[in-house]
Amino acid sequence: MRKVLVVVLSLIGVVIVALGIKFGMLPVIRGFAGQI
Amino acid sequence: MAKRRIAPHRISQIIATVILNGYILAYVQGKILYSGFLKSIPEPVLNCYGGPLSVFACPLGSFQQILGQQGLIWWQRVPWVIIGLFLIIGAFVGRAACAWVCPFGLWQDLLYKIKLGKRAGTKGWLTFGVVSGIGLIAVALLALFVKVAVWKSLLFGWVPFIGLYLYSLYQGKMALPERWWFGSMLVGVGLGLLIAVKFDVSLGIAVGVGAFTLFSLLGGSRVILLAAPLIFALALFGKPLQIGPFAGAELGLILVLGVVVLIGVFDLLLKLSLPVTSLKFVFFILVAGILAFFFGEPWFCKLCPQGTLEAGIPLVLWDPVQGLRSLVSWLFYYKVAILLFVIWAAMVVKRPFCRAVCPIGAIYSLFNRTSLLRMKLDTANCTKCTVCRRVCPMDIEPYEAPNQGECIRCFECVWNCPKSSLKIST
Numbered sequence: 001m002r003k004v005l006v007v008v009l010s011l012i013g014v015v016i017v018a019l020g021i022k023f024g025m026l027p028v029i030r031g032f033a034g035q036i
Numbered sequence: 037m038a039k040r041r042i043a044p045h046r047i048s049q050i051i052a053t054v055i056l057n058g059y060i061l062a063y064v065q066g067k068i069l070y071s072g073f074l075k076s077i078p079e080p081v082l083n084c085y086g087g088p089l090s091v092f093a094c095p096l097g098s099f100q101q102i103l104g105q106q107g108l109i110w111w112q113r114v115p116w117v118i119i120g121l122f123l124i125i126g127a128f129v130g131r132a133a134c135a136w137v138c139p140f141g142l143w144q145d146l147l148y149k150i151k152l153g154k155r156a157g158t159k160g161w162l163t164f165g166v167v168s169g170i171g172l173i174a175v176a177l178l179a180l181f182v183k184v185a186v187w188k189s190l191l192f193g194w195v196p197f198i199g200l201y202l203y204s205l206y207q208g209k210m211a212l213p214e215r216w217w218f219g220s221m222l223v224g225v226g227l228g229l230l231i232a233v234k235f236d237v238s239l240g241i242a243v244g245v246g247a248f249t250l251f252s253l254l255g256g257s258r259v260i261l262l263a264a265p266l267i268f269a270l271a272l273f274g275k276p277l278q279i280g281p282f283a284g285a286e287l288g289l290i291l292v293l294g295v296v297v298l299i300g301v302f303d304l305l306l307k308l309s310l311p312v313t314s315l316k317f318v319f320f321i322l323v324a325g326i327l328a329f330f331f332g333e334p335w336f337c338k339l340c341p342q343g344t345l346e347a348g349i350p351l352v353l354w355d356p357v358q359g360l361r362s363l364v365s366w367l368f369y370y371k372v373a374i375l376l377f378v379i380w381a382a383m384v385v386k387r388p389f390c391r392a393v394c395p396i397g398a399i400y401s402l403f404n405r406t407s408l409l410r411m412k413l414d415t416a417n418c419t420k421c422t423v424c425r426r427v428c429p430m431d432i433e434p435y436e437a438p439n440q441g442e443c444i445r446c447f448e449c450v451w452n453c454p455k456s457s458l459k460i461s462t
């Protein structure tokens with residue numbers, strides 16, 4: 001059961017990362033580097 | 037089982053620290069920081085992306101920046117990549133990145149090896165003298181180097197530092213994270229910083245010390261009453277203020293009420309027997325989440341000692357564009373003071389920042405009970421000899437709950453268990 005949860009959580013994670021990349025988030029992150 | 041000379045996680049920490057902060061070309065090319073493609077990829081641990089040697093993006097800094105973007109539709113303000121990264125890493129290895137990758141974890145582990153001030157008494161005072169002396173010289177040199185008044189650096193760096201140290205000596209032992217005053221220090225510094233940033237420096241210091249005092253009093257200490265005159269003195273010297281329609285006594289009342297409410301919340305947390313380690317969730321939700329979202333600024337970065345160590349101080353000292361030093365303000369000194377306190381605390385207790393403050397550690401800790409990588413305890417074989425606790429960099433008791441949220445999966449306990457009762461499992 002726990003291992004199923006691990007697979008589900010990591011799959012959700014992969015989908016969310018893919019969504020972020022699709023939304024063009026990586027250049028946004030780079031643009032923020034060093035700003036506080 | 038033979039004890040290993042250098043633990044595998046230590047070697048991994050060192051390699052990771054070099055990789056994450058390996059842009060030595062910055063010094064050759066005279067750049068402030070690297071801003072190429074790799075800077076768009078978040079790393080799994082806290083590591084300031086403003087550092088001149090930093091290669092990747094800090095996930096927490098990026099998280100706050102994306103969350104704080106104003107005037108965008110909601111899905112553009114969700115830090116998708118960061119959330120997904122935390123989910124994937126957490127699901128597989130729980131909090132292992134804190135032990136195997138995090139550079140700030142490495143600094144804290146090494147600082148604890150110095151073994152200063154772990155006992156009160158004569159030795160404690162000696163330690164106090166040595167640490168204060170070194171720190172005093174360092175801060176004064178820094179102040180002279182960047183041409184900012186020495187009194188400012190002393191005020192920001194040493195008034196809270198010395199006060200806290202004296203208080204801890206009074207308490208007779210140094211189990212700081214278990215004590216009220218550690219929480220009160222966090223409230224005091226955090227609240228003081230917020231007020232100082234937004235309103236006024238003197239008022240920020242006054243309210244910060246006030247919060248610390250009140251909260252410590254609730255904890256039953258009397259010695260901290262000595263701090264009360266300081267609050268009044270600072271408040272008297274504070275500049276006149278007006279915020280919106282509020283000014284003078286009205287404003288003071290509102291601020292004091294705010295402090296009391298905040299203290300009440302922490303008081304409630306402690307009455308509910310929640311450990312001080314729960315504070316890192318407050319830092320995550322309140323500082324890195326709510327404040328960043330509503331104010332549009334990365335508030336945790338303004339407190340982060342890791343950023344001061346690997347970005348703020350190197351940049352000010354190096355100053356590749358011959359202009360950074362002129363930008364130094366009181367915020368820099370406040371951050372140096374926080375860093376100094378964390379350095380000192382890390383010499384006294386194991387990983388204080390990871391246990392009580394780090395928002396990334398808070399997120400990963402949620403996955404520890406279900407992650408693929410875990411530990412298994414043979415309860416029949418375990419004699420509760422506490423060797424595991426002594427070698428644990430997080431000072432937890434693996435024989436009570438091997439997969440608790442505070443475990444960072446360094447496996448020191450597994451390798452040092454004389455009965456081999458703890459094993460790595462999946």
